[in-house]
Amino acid sequence: MTETNNVLIETVDLRKDFGDLKVLKGINEKIIKGEVVSIIGPSGGGKSTFLRCLNLLEEPTGGQVIFEGNVLDSKSTNLDLHRQKIGMVFQQFNVFPHLSVMDNITLAPVLEKKIPKDQAEKEAMELLRTVGLDDKANEYPRKLSGGQKQRLAIVRAMAMHPDVMLFDEPTSALDPEMVKDVLDVIKKLAESGMTCVIVTHEMGFAREISDRVLFIDDGIIAEEGTPEELFEHPQNPRTKEFLSKVL
Amino acid sequence: MGKGLIEVFLEYWPIFLKGAAGTLQYAFIAVFFGTILGSLVAIGRLSKSRVLHAIIKVYVTVIRGTPLLVQMYIAYYFLPMAFPVMNDIFSKEFTVVLALIINSSAYVSEIIRSGINSVDKGQTEAARSLGLTASHTMTKIIMPQAIKNILPALANEYIAMIKETSLAGTFMMYELMYTRTLLANKYLFWQPLFIIAGIYLIMTVVLSWLIRMMERRFAVSD
Ligand SMILES: Nc1ncnc2c1ncn2[C@@H]1O[C@H](COP(=O)(O)OP(=O)(O)OP(=O)(O)O)[C@@H](O)[C@H]1O
Numbered sequence A: 001m002t003e004t005n006n007v008l009i010e011t012v013d014l015r016k017d018f019g020d021l022k023v024l025k026g027i028n029e030k031i032i033k034g035e036v037v038s039i040i041g042p043s044g045g046g047k048s049t050f051l052r053c054l055n056l057l058e059e060p061t062g063g064q065v066i067f068e069g070n071v072l073d074s075k076s077t078n079l080d081l082h083r084q085k086i087g088m089v090f091q092q093f094n095v096f097p098h099l100s101v102m103d104n105i106t107l108a109p110v111l112e113k114k115i116p117k118d119q120a121e122k123e124a125m126e127l128l129r130t131v132g133l134d135d136k137a138n139e140y141p142r143k144l145s146g147g148q149k150q151r152l153a154i155v156r157a158m159a160m161h162p163d164v165m166l167f168d169e170p171t172s173a174l175d176p177e178m179v180k181d182v183l184d185v186i187k188k189l190a191e192s193g194m195t196c197v198i199v200t201h202e203m204g205f206a207r208e209i210s211d212r213v214l215f216i217d218d219g220i221i222a223e224e225g226t227p228e229e230l231f232e233h234p235q236n237p238r239t240k241e242f243l244s245k246v247l
Numbered sequence B: 001m002g003k004g005l006i007e008v009f010l011e012y013w014p015i016f017l018k019g020a021a022g023t024l025q026y027a028f029i030a031v032f033f034g035t036i037l038g039s040l041v042a043i044g045r046l047s048k049s050r051v052l053h054a055i056i057k058v059y060v061t062v063i064r065g066t067p068l069l070v071q072m073y074i075a076y077y078f079l080p081m082a083f084p085v086m087n088d089i090f091s092k093e094f095t096v097v098l099a100l101i102i103n104s105s106a107y108v109s110e111i112i113r114s115g116i117n118s119v120d121k122g123q124t125e126a127a128r129s130l131g132l133t134a135s136h137t138m139t140k141i142i143m144p145q146a147i148k149n150i151l152p153a154l155a156n157e158y159i160a161m162i163k164e165t166s167l168a169g170t171f172m173m174y175e176l177m178y179t180r181t182l183l184a185n186k187y188l189f190w191q192p193l194f195i196i197a198g199i200y201l202i203m204t205v206v207l208s209w210l211i212r213m214m215e216r217r218f219a220v221s222d
């Protein structure tokens, strides 16, 4: 297989403005199947915006997002179908408070993929077991800790059998003692071959699990490379400056 | 001074009762159909069409920015004049009820809109990122959460309407305030006013109390 066949998500000159503010200034990037890509960079640099453009939660002002060979377009009727294959995990968890843990997971598969309810529940139980939440299946999210909510959010996305998982600072809203549980879940996922794009401030984690690291600053990918290249031998002065502050 | 309050009430209570029933009924019709119409208005407000937004903005601003009594007069005198066919289809009473419904719809549309806006944006984002369609996101994620804010506000709108419908008496419609006109014919001028006020007060206080219970119920299920 050629490299292009393995490209899962490609962005071509991706641009995003908020009014007069130019947040993304032309990003060309290819995410390969099975790759684990971390995105680091200073606050306000456009990391979240970039990630949110990948499933068109943010509509690009210019350029293209190509997912599995399809140009994503907000007017396309297939956008919902493509989004089913792009899991997303948010900093603030965004679990559904009015639904039980079980229903949080089964809602989308049953509604949008027409999976029979009992089958969806069986699979949800298995997923819950992998993250140690099987005893919480009938609880409501208000009874869960932050770390448990985030693990729920992860398996909720997994239940759609996505081809890629996007994480936007999945541990930034957590108490320190809960960070490890969530990182372990993500690590297991990454090791299982899931394509992952992770915006994170956990530099140790990024270095450990990533195949590639992107440094996004001021709306562009200012530097990219293997964790070794980026963390040990940064070339760009801005990368050096950023790393000196956070490491 | 003449007769006392209790004496008048005991003598004419069926009239007051009928008036109170009329009030509750007109308020209910206004809010019920106002909610249906108001929901449509709110849906239009959520759509992406700029033209629709502009029309709705004008509608809501005009209805909320002018007195209900003026709206009633327009519905009662002007509409049948402008559209004579209305005389054949609808009673005069209907025109006043129509004004109540339209008035209520403007307030209800804002109640629904702010109820929907009160749901965290992250809920929509999570739902859409799972691949839920826009309509499933609305019906399965947003509305079930918004309803906790919408229902108590709708009940408050019903209370407001109970008071507003007193204007319908101006058009000879049998609601609580109209009993004043009826009893004035019997040379009872001040007693009915206090009895009417008392009945309004009982209705609104009891309903407010019920709403507080409902809100507390919702708060527990959060
Ligand atoms: N919806 C929006 N409307 C207006 N401005 C926005 C919006 N979302 C983001 N921005 C602005 O875009 C810039 C980039 O934001 P973004 O959230 O992508 O940064 P980030 O790299 O994720 O930062 P952080 O590390 O703080 O999360 C910021 O200046 C932010 O204020």
Ligand SMILES: [Mg+2]
Residues within 6 Å of the ligand: A047, A048, A049, A169
């Ligand atoms: Mg961010």
